[in-house]
Amino acid sequence: MRPASFEYHRATSLEHALELLGEFGENGRPIAGGQSLVPMMNFRLARPGHLVDINRLPLDAIEIAGPVLRIGALTRHIAYFDNPWIARHFPAFLDAVHYIGHPTIRRNGSIGGSISHADPTAELPAISVLYDADIVARSVTGERRIKAQEFFLSAYVTALEPGEMVVAVEFPIPPAASTGSFIELGERSGDFATASIGISLEHGGGKIVRAAMVCCGADLFPMRAPEVEDFLVGKPLVNPSGAEAGCIFAASIDPVDDHIASADYRRGLIAELTHRAIEAACTRALDKS
Amino acid sequence: MIDITLEVNGKTKTLSVEPRHLLADVLRQEFGLSGVHIGCAHGACGCCTVHLDETPRLSCLTFAAQCDGSEIRTVESIGGPTAEHALQQAFRSEHGLQCGYCTPGFIMTLMPFIEEMVEQKRLPDDDEIREAMSGNICRCTGYHGIVAAVRKAVNLGLGGGI
Incomplete structure (x- = not known):
C-alpha cells in the first residue's frame, strides 16, 4: 500500500514546527524517524493531512539537567548504546534498547516518535513509565510536563493535545545504590x-x-x-x-x-x-x- | 509537488515529487534503480534498505520529499555490474542467496557492519552477525549461507584466509 495524499512541511525551527502544528491541529503530525508513523500511513491506518518534518531541528541532546537526565525528542535509539549516563544510571533502559526493532530501526527511530506513537508493547514508553519520567510537551501556548503514568491512555492514545509535540523526556536520576x-x-x-x-x-x-x-x-x-x-x-x-x-x-x-x-x-x-x-x-x- | 535535489550513486538530479511518494518508488521509477526491492512496504522485511547520508535506511519508510539535499547509495553502487564486491562474491560462493529478492537489502544493511568489523579488526561471532541482519527477511536460504558469507567477507577484509 501507499499513503494517502498529504502536504509536507519542513520545520526550520522549533517555533516554526509548533506554529504549523498549532495551525493544523488534529490534521497535522510531526514526523521524525517515521519508523512507526510511515507504516501506519502506508496501511492508511493514519491519514494526516499535513506532515511537519522535524528531523533537521536540534532536539537530539542527552544531558544532565539538575536531578534529571533530559533526552531530546529526536534522540535516535542507537545513541543510548554508548551513552555513559544511560549505562550508569538506567540499566533497565539499556537492556530495553536491545529489543527495539532492529539495527536500521534503531538508527532512525526517535524517542519522541516512540513515545507519541504509544504502541502498547513498545520499549521506550515502558521505560518512561518504569522510571517515572516526565514527558515534556510543547505547543504554541507553552510547555507542560506530563507524568509518564498519566501519558499513555490506551493503545496508540496519549494525553497529547492537538498541536502539541513531545520535545523531551526527563528521567529522574536514581540514587547510586x-x-x-x-x-x-x-x-x-x-x-x-x-x-x-x-x-x-x-x-x-x-x-x-x-x-x-x-x-x-x-x-x-x-x-x-x-x-x-x-x-x-x-x-x-x-x-x-x-x-x-x-x-x-x-x-x-x-x-x-x-x-x-x-x-x-x-x-x-x-x-x-x-x-x-x-x-x-x-x-x-x-x-x- | 515539491522540487527536490538528490545525489544518487554519485549523480545529482533535481525532480518534482508528490509528498506521499516513497523514496523506494522514486529510486525505482525516476532513477531506474530496480535493485531497490520493495517487499512489505511497512518496515518489516528490509528489502528496500539504502544508504541515506551513509546510514542504512528503509526507503519504504522514507518520503522522497524528506531527502532534499541528501546523498543516497543503492546496491547498484556496490561492486559494479558484475557484483565484484567481496560481500557480493561471498554471497555467491556461500549460497547466501537463491531467488535474490532480499539480497540488495542484505548487502546494504551489512556493508557498514562489515566495514565496522574490519576497522575494529575482529571477526564477529554468529550471534552478532545474526543481530546485525535481524531486520532483513530471507525466505530461501535459511540464513546459514548469509551468516557464512558475512564471516567470509569480514575474513577477507581482515586479510585472513577463508
Whole structure:
C-alpha cells in the first residue's frame, strides 16, 4: 500500500514546527524517524493531512539537567548504546534498547516518535513509565510536563493535545545504590513484544528498599505493578522471591486472548518474565558490589 | 509537488515529487534503480534498505520529499555490474542467496557492519552477525549461507584466509 495524499512541511525551527502544528491541529503530525508513523500511513491506518518534518531541528541532546537526565525528542535509539549516563544510571533502559526493532530501526527511530506513537508493547514508553519520567510537551501556548503514568491512555492514545509535540523526556536520576533489568519475549527478534517486564530497584544493606516494575502485554498500555513493588520492599538481593512476585502479579492481571497468545499463556509468560527480571536485577546489583 | 535535489550513486538530479511518494518508488521509477526491492512496504522485511547520508535506511519508510539535499547509495553502487564486491562474491560462493529478492537489502544493511568489523579488526561471532541482519527477511536460504558469507567477507577484509 501507499499513503494517502498529504502536504509536507519542513520545520526550520522549533517555533516554526509548533506554529504549523498549532495551525493544523488534529490534521497535522510531526514526523521524525517515521519508523512507526510511515507504516501506519502506508496501511492508511493514519491519514494526516499535513506532515511537519522535524528531523533537521536540534532536539537530539542527552544531558544532565539538575536531578534529571533530559533526552531530546529526536534522540535516535542507537545513541543510548554508548551513552555513559544511560549505562550508569538506567540499566533497565539499556537492556530495553536491545529489543527495539532492529539495527536500521534503531538508527532512525526517535524517542519522541516512540513515545507519541504509544504502541502498547513498545520499549521506550515502558521505560518512561518504569522510571517515572516526565514527558515534556510543547505547543504554541507553552510547555507542560506530563507524568509518564498519566501519558499513555490506551493503545496508540496519549494525553497529547492537538498541536502539541513531545520535545523531551526527563528521567529522574536514581540514587547510586540502584539496579534494574528489562526482559522481553516476542515471536521473533525485533518484532512486537508478546510481553515484557522492566524492574528498577533501590537497595541498601543487601535488601531492596524501593521497587518499581512495569509490564507490557497485560493491558493496552505499559502498566505499573504496585502490589509487586510493595511485596519486594525488604526482600534480600540474594533471594528476592521473584517467583512469588511473578505469581502475585499474574493473579492480578487480565491479559488479552488473541492469535499471538492465549490469555493463560500470557499470564504464565508474564509471571516467568517477572521472576527472571527481578533475579537479573538483583544479580546485577550483587555482581557490582 | 515539491522540487527536490538528490545525489544518487554519485549523480545529482533535481525532480518534482508528490509528498506521499516513497523514496523506494522514486529510486525505482525516476532513477531506474530496480535493485531497490520493495517487499512489505511497512518496515518489516528490509528489502528496500539504502544508504541515506551513509546510514542504512528503509526507503519504504522514507518520503522522497524528506531527502532534499541528501546523498543516497543503492546496491547498484556496490561492486559494479558484475557484483565484484567481496560481500557480493561471498554471497555467491556461500549460497547466501537463491531467488535474490532480499539480497540488495542484505548487502546494504551489512556493508557498514562489515566495514565496522574490519576497522575494529575482529571477526564477529554468529550471534552478532545474526543481530546485525535481524531486520532483513530471507525466505530461501535459511540464513546459514548469509551468516557464512558475512564471516567470509569480514575474513577477507581482515586479510585472513577463508
